[in-house]
Amino acid sequence: MHNSTATEGRGWDDVRRPDRFSHALWNVLLALSILVGVVIRCVTHLDQGLWEDEIIAATHAVQPLPALLVDVVRNDIHPPLYFIQLHLWALVSQRDGWLVANSVLWSLASIWSMWASLRREGQARLGLTAAAFLAVLPSGVWMSHDVRPYAWLCVLLIWAFHFARRAFDTTRPRTGDMLAAFGFCLAIIYSHAIGFLAVFCMGSYAAALLAGRRAPARAYLSWFTCFGLLGVAALPILISNLLHDANLAGQQTITAVIATLAEVITVSDKPGWVFWSGLVIYLGVAGIGLALRRNRLVAICFVLLPLLVAIMLGFALKPIFKANLFATLLTPFVAIVLAKSCLRIGDRWRSAVTATLFAGLAATAIATWSTREPVTGYLAAARTIRTESRPGDVVFIPQQSMFWGMAWYLGGPHWGSPLAIANPPSPAWQGVYRHLGPRLLTLLHLVPTGQAVAAPGGLTLLIGNDSSSQAAQGRRVWLVTNDRADLAAGFPPDSFGDLRRVRQQKIFALLLNLYE
Numbered sequence: 001m002h003n004s005t006a007t008e009g010r011g012w013d014d015v016r017r018p019d020r021f022s023h024a025l026w027n028v029l030l031a032l033s034i035l036v037g038v039v040i041r042c043v044t045h046l047d048q049g050l051w052e053d054e055i056i057a058a059t060h061a062v063q064p065l066p067a068l069l070v071d072v073v074r075n076d077i078h079p080p081l082y083f084i085q086l087h088l089w090a091l092v093s094q095r096d097g098w099l100v101a102n103s104v105l106w107s108l109a110s111i112w113s114m115w116a117s118l119r120r121e122g123q124a125r126l127g128l129t130a131a132a133f134l135a136v137l138p139s140g141v142w143m144s145h146d147v148r149p150y151a152w153l154c155v156l157l158i159w160a161f162h163f164a165r166r167a168f169d170t171t172r173p174r175t176g177d178m179l180a181a182f183g184f185c186l187a188i189i190y191s192h193a194i195g196f197l198a199v200f201c202m203g204s205y206a207a208a209l210l211a212g213r214r215a216p217a218r219a220y221l222s223w224f225t226c227f228g229l230l231g232v233a234a235l236p237i238l239i240s241n242l243l244h245d246a247n248l249a250g251q252q253t254i255t256a257v258i259a260t261l262a263e264v265i266t267v268s269d270k271p272g273w274v275f276w277s278g279l280v281i282y283l284g285v286a287g288i289g290l291a292l293r294r295n296r297l298v299a300i301c302f303v304l305l306p307l308l309v310a311i312m313l314g315f316a317l318k319p320i321f322k323a324n325l326f327a328t329l330l331t332p333f334v335a336i337v338l339a340k341s342c343l344r345i346g347d348r349w350r351s352a353v354t355a356t357l358f359a360g361l362a363a364t365a366i367a368t369w370s371t372r373e374p375v376t377g378y379l380a381a382a383r384t385i386r387t388e389s390r391p392g393d394v395v396f397i398p399q400q401s402m403f404w405g406m407a408w409y410l411g412g413p414h415w416g417s418p419l420a421i422a423n424p425p426s427p428a429w430q431g432v433y434r435h436l437g438p439r440l441l442t443l444l445h446l447v448p449t450g451q452a453v454a455a456p457g458g459l460t461l462l463i464g465n466d467s468s469s470q471a472a473q474g475r476r477v478w479l480v481t482n483d484r485a486d487l488a489a490g491f492p493p494d495s496f497g498d499l500r501r502v503r504q505q506k507i508f509a510l511l512l513n514l515y516e
Contacts, residue, residue, distance in 0.1 A: 025351050030132040033358045034111065037135025040362075040369055041104050041144040046097050048372075049379025052509075054099075054147035055405040061086040062094050062413045070444050071418055074429075075400070079190040079237050082149035094413035099147045106151035107144030111135050113155050114332060117162035129339035129354075130332075136358055137335060138278070138365040139327040142267040145369070149191050150328040153198075156191065158332050160184035160202055168206040171215045173222040181206075182226050189234050193241055196234040197306055198329050203227040205301040212297075257311060263323035264307070264330050268368050277364050281334075289337045292344065302333035377508030378402075382409030384505070384512060385478050391458030394474035396467065398481065402510075403463040406480055411455040422448040423464040472497035476516050483511040 050058060056076065060083040063071050068087055072080040089102045111131045118127030134140050143150035160181055167177035185202055188195040206227070210219050258279065262268075266278035282303075289299020306329050342354045385395060385406075395410065397403040400423060407415040425433060425448075433441055441447050451464045462471050471477050477499055479492050483506050492513050494501050499515035506512075 026354075029351060029355055029358060030128055033132035033362070034135045036358075036362050037111065037132075037141065037365075038108065040136075040141050040365060041107050043369075044097070044100050044104070044145050045372055046100065049377075049409065050096055050099070050147060050405070051375035051378075052401050052405060055376075055378065055408055056401055057083060057086060057147050057149075058090075058094070058099055058408065058413065059404045059418055061090045061099070063087070063417065067417065067419065067445065070446065073240065074446060075418055075422075077193045077241055078149070079193070079195075079240075081187060081190040082152055082192070085152065086147075100145060103146055103148070103151045104144050106155055107140065110140065110151060110154040110158060110332070113158040114335065117158055120162065121165070126336075126339055126343060129343060130335045132358070133335040133338045133361070134332060136361040136365055137331055138266045138268075138274075138361065138368045139264065139331045140335075141365040141369055143324075143328060143331075145372075146324075148324070150324055153188060153191055153195070153325075153328050154331060156184050156188050157198060157329065160188060160198075161205075161332070164202050164206045165209070167226075168219075168223060169209045169213070171213050171219055173219055178222060178226055182230065185227075185230050186233055189230065189237060192325060193237060194325055196231075196237065197309065197325075199227070199230050199234070200309070201301050201305050201329070203230070204305060205297065208297055208301065257307075260307065260310075260323055260326065264327045265334070266364060266368055267324060267327050274364055274367050277360070281361070281364075282330075285334050285337050288341050292341060295337050295340050298333050299337055303330055303337065306330065375509060376402075376405060377510045378405035379409050381480060381507045381510050381512055382406060384507065385410065385459075386457060389457055389459060389478070390476060392460075392474065393458070393476045393478060394460050394462060394471050395455070395478045395480065396462045396471040397479075398463065398465045398467070400463065402480060402482070403461065407453060407455070407461055410459060410461060411453060415455065415461075416453045417445070419445050420449045421451060421453050421463060423451070424448065424466065468496065472499060474499075476514065479513040479515065481511045481513070483509055 060068055060072050060076065060080075065084070065087060068083060069080055072078070072083055076083075086099070086102060090099065092098065111134055114134050115124070115127040115131040118124070118130060140154070143154060163177050163181035163184060167173045167181050181202075185199045188198050192198075203223075203226075206223055207220075210223060213219075259275075261282045262275050262278035264278075265281045266274050268274050268278065286299060286303050289295040289303055306326055310326065338357065342350060342357070345353055385393075389395075395406060397406050400418075403421075404418060433446065436444075436446070451462060451467050452470075453461045455461050460474070471479075477496055479496075481492055492501070492511070496515050501513055502516050503514040504511065
């Protein structure tokens with residue numbers, strides 16, 4: 001077993017040993033917490049359909065593998081690794097439930113990984129306690145129900161942390177452990193657009209471990225080689241980000257910062273007790289982490305540093321808050337800080353305090369889960385159109401990801417290629433296309449072949465604002481837009497050519513208009 005006894009490492013196993021009765025009660029508490037977490041994860045809201053970001057992930061995943069790579073580079077800010085693994089999963093089925101099951105499985109794997117990784121360091125008791133906290137943390141439950149890379153990232157983070165500790169909590173970094181840490185960090189970078197922030201925190205943690213060991217220069221050279229190469233590997237992702245809309249927070253105020261602190265625990269920005277409990281949990285974990293010396297390094301590098309970096313960049317350059325990514329980054333380390341803190345409490349109070357924490361976290365997680373509403377409403381809108389449409393109707397969806405969502409539920413997962421059926425390229429992409437040249441454009445299928453696709457029931461689906469004149473040629477037109485952004489911009493119109501609006505219906509985040 002690897003000897004992990006540096007500054008923080010010496011305290012990694014510095015926990016109080018319980019008596020026999022307390023030990024039995026403790027095991028019951030841990031088992032109940034993990035059971036509750038597993039049950040919540042396995043009960044999903046499949047009747048709501050996939051929301052916009054999930055539709056994007058699913059649309060990428062069902063493309064043939066070579067086309068998937070081009071599609072992701074062309075149409076997504078995120079790198080392709082998560083979508084590749086989802087593609088392999090989707091080879092079995094493209095049903096919504098099966099795609100959600102991918103995230104459920106990765107979330108369950110994160111609970112196991114928390115226990116298994118710490119057990120490999122000789123800390124099975126700490127690992128089991130941290131796994132129990134991870135099971136009921138609201139952010140851990142949330143990521144299990146989202147067809148996005150977050151549950152997958154949580155597993156990568158846990159193992160990157162494990163191997164980084166093994167590699168750098170010593171005066172002579174082990175090559176095998178360092179390569180493993182490098183591999184997991186590289187996977188993080190190529191799974192999320194700002195995954196490099198997690199790797200930055202991991203590098204800071206590894207450097208602090210070496211400093212605590214008073215490691216020689218050659219150890220720092222190994223660290224520099226590992227994380228320097230990871231920095232180089234992140235450059236293509238940073239360049240790709242410049243060509244896409246990152247969809248990050250549009251403003252940075254004290255209120256927005258406070259809201260982010262709550263959201264990283266509950267992933268909910270709705271006013272109410274869930275929101276405030278998230279803020280209290282975050283501040284409590286940060287305070288406990290800083291107060292207890294053996295928790296301090298983890299708290300600084302993984303609970304405080306990510307948000308401090310985001311705040312500084314936000315005020316200096318532009319906001320980069322993405323609550324779901326920050327929630328994922330913090331979740332395993334919040335669980336570790338809570339577990340380590342509870343294990344330091346004496347026998348008399350340990351079970352009572354821990355049971356209270358478990359109950360509070362589970363209640364918050366269940367409340368967040370049970371009040372989840374369809375974010376977009378593609379499935380409901382598609383059902384309305386399918387029920388009331390007539391052969392020859394045109395369904396006009398100007399915005400790209402909305403088009404993918406409606407096509408998914410009106411035409412099926414294999415409605416067509418998002419490269420072939422697409423808006424004309426933006427000015428930024430036209431410049432890229434000129435540099436690529438016609439031969440590469442043809443080889444990579446980057447030039448759209450049309451903006452319409454046929455769907456069952458005699459429907460024609462149209463994409464792009466420039467398709468409005470074509471849409472107006474139909475006898476009846478269903479226009480699907482965003483209920484807030486489009487209304488604020490004075491859209492939709494009262495008429496399309498000779499067609500007049502006869503109906504307007506709000507369906508969650510969508511506005512459905514019918515013209516005849």
